[in-house]
Amino acid sequence: xxxNNSPLMKASWLFIGALFLVFMFVPLGKMLMLSFNVAxxxxxxHYVDIISSNDFRQVMLNSFFVxxxxxxxxxxxxxxxxxxxxxxxxxxxxxxxxxxASLFPMxxxxxxxxxxxxxxxxxxxxLTKMMGFQLFEDIYGFYGMWLGYTIYTLPIxxxxxxxTFQYLDKKFVIVSExxxxxxxxxxxxxxxxxxxxTFAAAIIQCFFLAFTDxxxxxSIGGQYKVIATELYTQILGASPSFEKGSVVALFMLIPSVLxxxxxxxxxxxxxxxxxxxxxxxxxxxxxxxxxxxxxxGILISLxxxxxxxxxxxxxxxxxxxxxxxxxxxxxxxxxxxLMRVYKNSLIVATLTAVFGTIITYVAALIYERSxxxxxxxxxxxxxxxxxxxxxxxxxxxxxxxxxSGSSISNTIFIIVISNIIHYFSTPYLMSKNAxxxxxxxxxxxxxxxxxxxxxxxxxxVVPNSxxxxxxxxxxxxxxxxVSISAVIFISGAKTMVLTTKIVELQHFARFDExxxxxxxxxxxxxxxxxxxxxxxxxxxxxINGTTKIKxxxxxxxxxx
Amino acid sequence: xxxxxTIITGLTCGVLVAGCGSQSSGxxxxxEVIIYSNADEEAVEVIQEVLDxxxxxxxxxxxxxxxxxxxxxxxxxxxxxxxxxxxxSSFYIESAQAKNxxxxxxxxxxxxxxxxxxxxxxxxxxxxxxxxxxxxxxANNLPVPTSAKDLANPIYxxxxxxxxxxxxxxxxxxxxxxAAEYGTDAEGQQIMNAIRENAGPNLELSGSGPxxxxxxxxxxxxxxLRHQAVANKAKGxxxxxxxxxxxxxxxxxxxxxxxxxxxxxxxxxxxxxxxVTKARPGLLExxxxxxxxxxxxxxxxxxxxxxxYPEPLTAELLDEHRAFFHGE
Numbered sequence: 001x002x003x004n005n006s007p008l009m010k011a012s013w014l015f016i017g018a019l020f021l022v023f024m025f026v027p028l029g030k031m032l033m034l035s036f037n038v039a040x041x042x043x044x045x046h047y048v049d050i051i052s053s054n055d056f057r058q059v060m061l062n063s064f065f066v067x068x069x070x071x072x073x074x075x076x077x078x079x080x081x082x083x084x085x086x087x088x089x090x091x092x093x094x095x096x097x098x099x100x101a102s103l104f105p106m107x108x109x110x111x112x113x114x115x116x117x118x119x120x121x122x123x124x125x126x127l128t129k130m131m132g133f134q135l136f137e138d139i140y141g142f143y144g145m146w147l148g149y150t151i152y153t154l155p156i157x158x159x160x161x162x163x164t165f166q167y168l169d170k171k172f173v174i175v176s177e178x179x180x181x182x183x184x185x186x187x188x189x190x191x192x193x194x195x196x197x198t199f200a201a202a203i204i205q206c207f208f209l210a211f212t213d214x215x216x217x218x219s220i221g222g223q224y225k226v227i228a229t230e231l232y233t234q235i236l237g238a239s240p241s242f243e244k245g246s247v248v249a250l251f252m253l254i255p256s257v258l259x260x261x262x263x264x265x266x267x268x269x270x271x272x273x274x275x276x277x278x279x280x281x282x283x284x285x286x287x288x289x290x291x292x293x294x295x296x297g298i299l300i301s302l303x304x305x306x307x308x309x310x311x312x313x314x315x316x317x318x319x320x321x322x323x324x325x326x327x328x329x330x331x332x333x334x335x336x337x338l339m340r341v342y343k344n345s346l347i348v349a350t351l352t353a354v355f356g357t358i359i360t361y362v363a364a365l366i367y368e369r370s371x372x373x374x375x376x377x378x379x380x381x382x383x384x385x386x387x388x389x390x391x392x393x394x395x396x397x398x399x400x401x402x403x404s405g406s407s408i409s410n411t412i413f414i415i416v417i418s419n420i421i422h423y424f425s426t427p428y429l430m431s432k433n434a435x436x437x438x439x440x441x442x443x444x445x446x447x448x449x450x451x452x453x454x455x456x457x458x459x460x461v462v463p464n465s466x467x468x469x470x471x472x473x474x475x476x477x478x479x480x481x482v483s484i485s486a487v488i489f490i491s492g493a494k495t496m497v498l499t500t501k502i503v504e505l506q507h508f509a510r511f512d513e514x515x516x517x518x519x520x521x522x523x524x525x526x527x528x529x530x531x532x533x534x535x536x537x538x539x540x541x542x543i544n545g546t547t548k549i550k551x552x553x554x555x556x557x558x559x560x
Numbered sequence: 561x562x563x564x565x566t567i568i569t570g571l572t573c574g575v576l577v578a579g580c581g582s583q584s585s586g587x588x589x590x591x592e593v594i595i596y597s598n599a600d601e602e603a604v605e606v607i608q609e610v611l612d613x614x615x616x617x618x619x620x621x622x623x624x625x626x627x628x629x630x631x632x633x634x635x636x637x638x639x640x641x642x643x644x645x646x647x648x649s650s651f652y653i654e655s656a657q658a659k660n661x662x663x664x665x666x667x668x669x670x671x672x673x674x675x676x677x678x679x680x681x682x683x684x685x686x687x688x689x690x691x692x693x694x695x696x697x698x699a700n701n702l703p704v705p706t707s708a709k710d711l712a713n714p715i716y717x718x719x720x721x722x723x724x725x726x727x728x729x730x731x732x733x734x735x736x737x738x739a740a741e742y743g744t745d746a747e748g749q750q751i752m753n754a755i756r757e758n759a760g761p762n763l764e765l766s767g768s769g770p771x772x773x774x775x776x777x778x779x780x781x782x783x784x785l786r787h788q789a790v791a792n793k794a795k796g797x798x799x800x801x802x803x804x805x806x807x808x809x810x811x812x813x814x815x816x817x818x819x820x821x822x823x824x825x826x827x828x829x830x831x832x833x834x835x836v837t838k839a840r841p842g843l844l845e846x847x848x849x850x851x852x853x854x855x856x857x858x859x860x861x862x863x864x865x866x867x868x869y870p871e872p873l874t875a876e877l878l879d880e881h882r883a884f885f886h887g888e
Contacts, residue, residue, distance in 0.1 A: 124777040140761040222761045236632035238726055239879055319777065320797055337621070405640030492642040493594045493623035507626045508601045509772035 027398030035246035070149030071206035078157035086165040112518040114219025140222030148216035153206035164198040197269030212391035349480040356476035364431035388425035392485030410492025434468035596643035606842035655875035664819040680814040685849035688733035689786035696780035707805040712754035721782035727765025807867035
């Protein structure tokens, strides 16, 4: 039984509804209006201009091509890693390392990868210096972006595949073995087929992320123009036009909407087993070793790209004065402006985590555990879906158009709101998932025992979703720390955050400082993760002795 | 205290606090002056030193942008811009004022050699040059170019880095060289196209992009800011420069104060005056182009073939030249 609507529930619904209306639908609507704005009223001429331009068609083609290629390579590499984790008898520690290392890129902003790639693979890059020749030529443009997007989207593909692998039933391998299937057929039947839905989901998700990312093309795109750089140029380039920018932004929405629809469609291919047994498979040592080497190779290459971030800041002038020096580091630490920027980043990430968690949790509560009227629930659910389709850049641009000159422009507040709206979908689904798995009878039992709904919420529901809450908060925190696409348009001089400062430093080619800021982002994120782990540990210890109700790991991952 | 009340109260308070935190409270005198600038790092340093010496330390925030980006912000945001004061390419200041009057008349007099409108005062003038990485030139066995036109030679395919005028006015300095000397018709266009294609993947949106690539050894040749090459050569790095035989064109950057009506920060005008009167000697050392009467430049820094583009520089002319650069 679900509970009656308390006035508080309605008030929360109203609050969240208003939030979406003011900070998403109105800005998007304004953007749509602007796209029709022509000199003498309304018209389609901006659309016609842009669609008929060869340049723009090329930009769209480039974007599609590089995003699809990267999505496929990321998914393929992630598959090897996930397969190694679940289908081999390699040591537990090794598997744990794979899980952690493959998520590492999520802790850094994408703009950092671009610069890291330049200083690793460039003519004077670290790797080039070590090997004595350049591994890839032409890192500026397609190849650099391919590499960057692959690194960027690999964690997401891994999360999705790793999650599905947990639910694959290994009994079928034994059955297949007994039936005398060939190796190929065995892999096809027991692994590939059950994973088809997840493969599709991973590719679509990675495509979406690559297609809408701004950091990588901004740092290493060169002449290979993609829609994100085109959008930026239209809005804040040498001769800006909000109207044309709106049209380009709407074009960016099309693939986003399509990918969400596709994700919906492929969800039906997810295989469900009644029960899953976890045991180690009889597997050959040779196969294990090959996979071990392959996975290590992937991870080492992945992590090597980031090595320069740790090295360059300590060198006098790369690559001509290779002496150790702490000058850059001291300069950055002493610079008041950068410390202010760091403080802003921390405030933004903390506020995003706190309010983001509360808002998404309340939204999920309304949907899953209240008797709110149908339309009420539907509005929340569909708003969440819309946030999923709107890329960060589009949100940022829409905010710039609507709130420029208003009292909230250039405030921390608008950055926090844009982060919450931008990243709303995943945490909402995580919370919803956790809440839906709890027995609906709890509140009823509690009310029979004389507890009010709020009391049962406090005593039962919240404590049982505490792990999800921690996960949501850490997702919001890290996303806010690395986010760039939305903030680049709305952060002001007083509200600069680390990522936007990195883009600014690029104008001066101050790579050593860029890498120091990246390190600050990284260390902050790691500290945050440790903090959340400690909270989790303390909580687990405090409930030790009572029966813990196990909440399944959420099956959803990120859409940034 | 029940949970929801806590949540909702906390939420509302938090939103209010965060919302009001960085808003102006009407009294602008105590506020920091926000300076938006497209100036290079070294110019920013000079300006900050002057402001700090005058006792303004901690009373301003310097925010840097690429020229294209700051130009975009000026044109798009007008008076709504966050900045109280800008230092920016003069032609952009003029175009922004024409589109949407947003600058205050200066409260002090500056008398530059070339007359300017009353809402801005030039603070520096800079020029471009062909930059070389001498080590890479040797390694690749390339002839040293002497003119802008030389860069169209197919021998320099993928060996040069250029600035796209879409992103930075440094790129425009180069386009002026070609446009003034060879015209924007067939001959000039052919040269321009060849150079752009030679640059290929090394076409940069940022003015310091080519220098960055030449310094990192990614390409042996680039077109960038002359004074930066001078400075790096002096440091003993394998960097050299060539003044193109077509001449060195110049652009000026100026300071202007945003007119925010009653909200105009009074300190902004004082700082603008300081920059014009006190920062010039330091800036002249870095950018050895004379802007005001009575200034002198050391012989070795003098540019022999300094030129001025025959037409007035405007954002519209830049648009034409950007199209010319891209062969459109």
